[in-house]
Amino acid sequence: MPKRIPFHVVYATSEDSSYPACELNAQGPAARGWRSEGGPPHELLLRLARVTSVHKLQLLAHHQLIPACVEVLVSGGLVSEGAATPCGATYTSVGRVTLARPAQQARTRELRSAALPEPTIARFVKLKLSGPHPPAKEDDQVALMAVNVLGEEVEETESSPVQPVNKEPAYSPYDDLAFIMYVDNDIADLVRSLDEKKKAAVGEERFEYARRLKSAGAALASAGIRIGRWRLRKRTAAARDDFELARRMRDRIADALCGVKEDPQLCRLFEEDGPDRRNDSSMPQEYDFSHHLSPSVAAGSLSLDIPSPVPPIEPEPELQDPEYVNGEEEDVQDMQPSPEPTLQEEVPPTLPEPVQPQPVQLIQEEKEVQKKIEEDELRKETDSPRRSITPNAANGSLVRRRNKSAGPRSTFEAYEERLLPALRHSHTNEYLRESREEECSGGSAATSHSRSTQPHKLNERERKHAALPILIFGYPLVEKFYSKNYLDKEEGLSRLRAELTSPSNGSTKTSPNKTARAAAILLQRALRDKVFSVYSQANEVVKVLFKEFVPDRETSKASNSRVCAAEVGRCLEKLLPELLRACGDPAPRVHSTAQHTVLTVADCPQVR
Structure with missing residues (x-):
């Protein structure tokens, strides 16, 4: 069965200092990708971990800096084909991958999967990128967010050519770039382990156990997507020198990963101590690990899902490109530095005044006035809704929780403090009748005019x-x-x-x-x-x-x-x-x- 083949970028004709070619070596939610610098030609040379029979090549394009096409060349690196080094290898073109023209203000990235003709034995893969689509200039930047190679490893010895296989190979969905780029790497490894155990359970006809493993894998994938977003935010905050937010994101990710990995239900599914009979019983409900991602005071997690109200700092030019998580855009420009807010207020220093003797009556009056002021402040604090505050066990500070409402924050102080009419008796509405009589007796001209209008036209x-x-x-x-x-x-x-x-x-x-x-x-x-x-x-x-x-x-x-x-x-x-x-x-x-x-x-x- 084809699997994901690790590789290293050993050569690039040009690269942006903020987006080097080595970013393509690892795929994940926080991957920056590679960008060119200068005019064409743009070439990337990938060295695979072993000689591989390549079945599929996946390219994830940028949302705006898209090359018109990408030519794929391979070199086997076998003894019969020459030296097994990039300089001495002979490259053969196996096809071209065309990429769609970007739309104005596009918010999506294109994932192209190219099935290579079999047999394609390769140790090196060269990607030749053309210039961007017109009307862009030829010298404009082009970019690739990720590259994925799927295939089967072969022995590095002289052998007869591999015969083509008529049957279409099956690929694991967890080796696909659509899964790798949006799920956290640590969680993705757990999902792959559960998938392997599920296949073994099906072979042993432990179908209830396989059902549990499938449900747990889906729940882990959902949790991995959220953790992947946090990793992207941590990386963006560090790039903008918002180290406080980056530290909080790091602690939040660590707490979430620790909670998921140590979950007793998940540990029981791995069966490290041998088969567990409880896994063969019927599953009462689907697995859910989202509670490990919620803010926890005991674990020191922080509910920081929105930027701080502090005015944003102008971003650097190389950080103005929005990144994407789970097929949706997460705008980097909206990220704002979040200094840790506390409840302490700055009190201007006051000079001590000389103590003068005062009468007892004046002192009591001052105490009563001060007590009324404190009661009014306490009533305002209790009446007006504020953002909920979650303490952080790590440093004892207090952090404001996300306010999900898009509109302005509302308070009860904006409403008039007046008594509302209520029924005085259970069977009669005496208050309304009294009000009506008062209106009839002492009503204003405007009121009498409104009362004289026709109630309803049939x-x-x-x-x-x-x-x-x-x-x-x-x-x-x-x-x-x-x-x-x-x-x-x-x-x-x-x-x-x-x-x-x-x-x-x-x-x-x-x-x-x-x-x-x-x-x-x-x-x-x-x-x-x-x-x-x-x-x-x-x-x-x-x-x-x-x-x-x-x-x-x-x-x-x-x-x-x-x-x-x-x-x-x-x-x-x-x-x-x-x-x-x-x-x-x-x-x-x-x-x-x-x-x-x-x-x-x-x-x-x-x-x-």
């Missing part, structure tokens, strides 16, 4: 539904029931109650049957209201409808009725379902009111 559908109530009671009263303001609904119920108890000239001209039917339509809507004061008043009007309006008060007989029995039945068909629904409401005051209304209506002779 649409066509509502007009059709309320055609009979509008004909009986008039449009002004009906629109109160369709208003969105609960005060208007309460006023409409009060006016409807007045119409039922002492009908006006308009409603006396219509029959009592139509009046009862119109009132039932409006009350059906009011009983569905969510505001309890409206709902409670609607129940009272329902009682008035059946106890005062339906019976004929002018006759002494209880059996006489102003509304016919059929119309009473229609009113019950509209109102009784709403009352029964309210009887099942979980709120005690709602279902108690509904039950009392149902019992009162049922006691009426006309309903019985």
Whole structure:
């Protein structure tokens, strides 16, 4: 099975002092990559650890400094092909790799994998890079972030040529550059070890153990990506002389690696003391090692995921290129030096004043004033939210935690300190009624003007539904029931109650049957209201409808009725379902009111 072949860059035509060619020797999240200096030709010569049958070559390009193409040449280094040194070797071209033209303000890097023709026996690999894509100048820089060679080692003896293999070779995903460049190297080694144990477990038919190893490998890879980001940040902070942030990142990485490697669940999976029966049991849940990456006071970890509020220092020219982690950009320009903040405040020095004798009363007054000032400061500190502070066990200092909100920090001091209205009684909203009366009695001109506005205009559908109530009671009263303001609904119920108890000239001209039917339509809507004061008043009007309006008060007989029995039945068909629904409401005051209304209506002779 092909694997990753280590190599060393032994020659480069040119290199930037900040991005030397030796950066390509090791791949990882914190790798800087190589950049050229001057005009073409640009050549890189790689010496492989051993003579290798190369199957695949991977190139990770820069996001802007991209060469148009890269030509790949190899030299076997065998005795039959000449000297096994870079100078005396003979190179043969095996193909070209073309790279895409960079887009303006591109934020992604291109990873190209080139399968070499087999057999390709090589000890040295030479990369010839062309100039950048037009319209860039030919003398502009080109760069490579990483190079990866995948293949199989062969013996360095004269032998017959290797026959081509028709079957496509299988590659480990953990040897791919997409995994290597974004996962921390120490974590990547643990993942590869788990992958080897998983293959062995499958061969031994320990499938539950293999399942555990697969889950642990995925959890480790996720943790390795985060640690890789921290390594990149540590390197960037050190380059900008922000040594305090670099030290904290170093301690955080060390604590995370120590916690992951010493995790008892992970140690049990390695089975260093022999097979463990617990690994063959069913896995209750997926593995998760993210708790080792969280800030820990005991381990001395620090929650520093954002730059310090200190103004940024202008970066050096060679550090203005953004790096990428896990396929996303981590802008180096946003990194700011983070001096360690503490809670100590600088107090200007004051000269000692001569002590003068003061009366006892003045001293007590000063003490009271000082006590009030301290209480006000304490109240402000407790009322206004601040950034949470995590102590560092290493040096006893205090560090501010990340504030993830993008907007400005809010405090309770910005709000008006006033009392909020509350219900004084359980069944009535007395406070709101008192406020309304005060507004009516001593309201300003602006308030009276706003109160005189129309509450709600009925649409066509509502007009059709309320055609009979509008004909009986008039449009002004009906629109109160369709208003969105609960005060208007309460006023409409009060006016409807007045119409039922002492009908006006308009409603006396219509029959009592139509009046009862119109009132039932409006009350059906009011009983569905969510505001309890409206709902409670609607129940009272329902009682008035059946106890005062339906019976004929002018006759002494209880059996006489102003509304016919059929119309009473229609009113019950509209109102009784709403009352029964309210009887099942979980709120005690709602279902108690509904039950009392149902019992009162049922006691009426006309309903019985």
